[in-house]
Amino acid sequence: MKTVRSTFLSLLTDRPAGHVPRIAATARRAVAVAALAASAALSATAQTTPNVPGTPFPGGPTTLIVPYAAGGLTDNLARALGQRLAERWGQPVVVDNRAGGGTVIGTAAAARATPDGRTLLVTSFGFTANQFMVPNLPYRQSALEPLAMIAVAPAILFVHPSVPADDVPSLVRYMRTSGKPFSFASSGNGSSPHIGAELFASRIGVSIVHVPYRGNGPGLNDLVGGQVQGMFDSKAALSFVKAGKLKALGISSLKPSALAPDLKPIAQSGVPELATFTTASWFGVLVPEATPKPIQNRLYADIRAVLDMPDMREAIDRAGVEPLPLTQPEFAAYLKSEAERWGPLIREKNIKAD
Template sequence: MSISQKFKRAASWGVLIGAWAGAVVQAAEFPDKQVTIVVPYAAGGFTDQVARAIAPVLAEKWGKPVVIDNRPGGGTTIGTALVARAPADGHTLLLSSLGYLTNPLMMPRLPYDPQDLKPLMMVSESPSVLYVGKQVPANNLAEFASYMRANDGKVAFASSGVGSSPHICAEMLASAVGAHIIHAPYRGNAPALNALMGGEVAALLDAPSSVSYVQAGRMKVLGVASDKPVRSALPLTPFSQSSAPELKPYSCSSFFGFFMPAKVPAALQQRIYRDLRAVVEVPSVADGVTRPGGELHLLGPEDFTAYLDAQRPRWAAVIREKHITQE
């Protein structure tokens, strides 16, 4: 090896060691200013409640303010784009849900490059619960499946928007039953719930926390799309225990997790992940995260990425079959 080649190799190693050392120092000093958690949904919703359960304890741990920035609109693309374009210093995080996974499948022109974001930590998973209006002549899953087939193309399902988990889960249920539905999108879960309780629509697939309205006599609950125990104020029949064979395999849930700009140094990513996980594992925080109706499901960057990769084909198949698009 010539002296010139040795010099070039030494210089390359120097650059690499310098970059590694810089990333370690950055991780050690983080945060040095306010941290923002961008929630691409309106305040008061499920994702927002999860963020607000975490932020105060995270701020206490870091000794810096942690603020929630609600950026609804565009099917979550407005808030997501904001984080994708944020400086790669770890001070801007995204807490999102199914839209992160499905928007690239539904939107031909995204206002951001999905490659500019990296999964950081999955926090929780919320199984879908089937709620129906009091006017619907069905009191269990099998009766509702028969009702859907007898009224093919006439049963209206509310959702929090085109391509939302209540929308896609409803289309999956229709396919399982062998019927077609009317999709009635609203601007969020609260208006969708009001539409159901007001008799405007027949059904809604929503979080377990909405059973409080069942207790108040404003709607009925028929089952939960999960084969695992679900924390709820009322007993929930798993679809796997339905007397309708076509519904036994049906399951549908939504995830909630953190993302960050992909160019954040690996050492800093790991530091933020470890701190986030430690905070979510605090019992009071875990209770706040699950109270809206989710179940803790903590995954690190690699496992969260693998989870999303495994889920993507299933959602893609429904989106293609039902021609679900957002322009």
Template sequence: MQVLQRFLLAMCCGALAAVPAMALAFPHKPVQLIVPYAAGGLTDNLARIVAPALSARWGQPVVIDNRNGGGTSIGTAAAARAPGDGYTLLLTAFGYIGNPLLMKKLPYDPAALVPVTIVAEAPSVLFVSATLPVNTVPELIAYAEANPKRVVFASSGNGSSPHIAAELLASLTGIDIVHVPYRGNGPALNDLLGGQVQAMFDSAASMSYVRAGRLKALGVASDAPVARMPEVVPIARSGVPQLAGFAAGGWFGFFLSSKTPAELQQRIYADLRAVLETPEVRAALERAGVEPRLMTQPEFAAYLRAEHDRWAPVIRERRIQLE
């Protein structure tokens, strides 16, 4: 009888030991979503669209953690240090490929993060102040040539995609511009609306100010017209020979610790894809001024390599650095 009791006790203990492993199936607790940009910016807005849908799918809170600063390096470093358990996601943009080119010493190892999927792309629109006496890209180039250092381009930060787009425009046309970095997209846009700066590359979300007469949209940095704003001419087709093929814009994507097991990476990718394919989320992303897009992990990794190779020469030629 004692032997039987010991046997049954051992079986019960084994079963109890197995319960946590079964109960701790991902996710069993809140998931942290790091956004290395300020609250209220475009990347943050996208996070606040995706997070509730992902939370509903997982049955756990997805908590947004805005850790801006250092050209996105602060938030990215926090994500790179996270354990590979899937409970820390990073939603970031150009800084992921830009920082290794812009910073002499990174506070994290880029290899500590692995791409999961892209969320959306946003072809940049060239906006100028309503008071600037130009209405086309050729007129802007002519004005800048006649008024060196009088055209001030705002951006959401030094080394950001709007900054790099402005530097590419200046490099190709030879105009002499002034760049003023801001701590986020919102403050930069406010000064553009107020006339303190003259120009800025931004997403289609700011087209509402054009329709209200508060800004002018001179062109979109894409190879072809964008369906949602067919009235805006592609910069590549603006009639300035140096700008043929001009393209610039933002992308937004999810990353995980590279220590995350491959099976869990695939689970998170599948859940993200399911959420991003819902009509409600796609519509919300479009209202935010971006073009929803999905890629597999290998496709996204290849995309990032191509982006790196595309912008590295511009950053080196213009000697852009982050301290």
């Protein structure tokens, strides 16, 4: 702005009188340039300054890539988040389901996206596990940067009523002495319920029969029907416990959880080998790594503001997960610790994604 203004003044003072018409025309052009520069500066400020009321951000439609099918938990959380961000920004927010390849297809699309803050990845446990389960990933793990955690979902250990165990210690005794492997259902090879079951069995020194399904629903149906003996699943399956069709033996958080306050954490069950046992699905937002930091700051601030809204907290509660507000560095540290926990187990058990 100062350079444009100086040019305009020099045109008025340094030219001879016979050049006045040309000076006037040039001056008008200079004023126009100044106006455009001011407009651009205001636009840039509006897109990078956090918490400016009524600011249109990020300057056009935003896409939330979800590497899972529509209707699942990650998709539902993404849609709840997107709706409220659209209202906050006054801009469209579109959920783009790119399921397939064990989340690889959607994750790769997000990693290749233009790093302008208008394409975000809303993902879950598969982002952590795939780096160990999928050879030759079509993206670098570091190509996506952790932005904001949405929630976590500690798993509940369910068994069929025919299993002679009413708590974790009695289940461990049964699994160790029955003479045959215990069967665990899961939502698919390499899924969080699968790896959680493998960790449980590894800690107590037994083998299991893993029975993968295409999603939690079919696995849960077979558990209720007695075709399999156990499963790690979400709070939603507690309805089968109330109906007497399943037993819930413990929850996989280290401390008591508000999701199921009546359930004792598996880590506090009194089995020494399980004293640090924990497994959970996480749900969070990542951005392409080259996204400018001011834009990341604005995105983070707005996502955190949305997550603090009462109706968003209700949506998170209805989904059967717990909000987990973390700063960007805390979220990055969380994902690093998840990789350190699951990587060795995945390699040891040679677990491969579907």
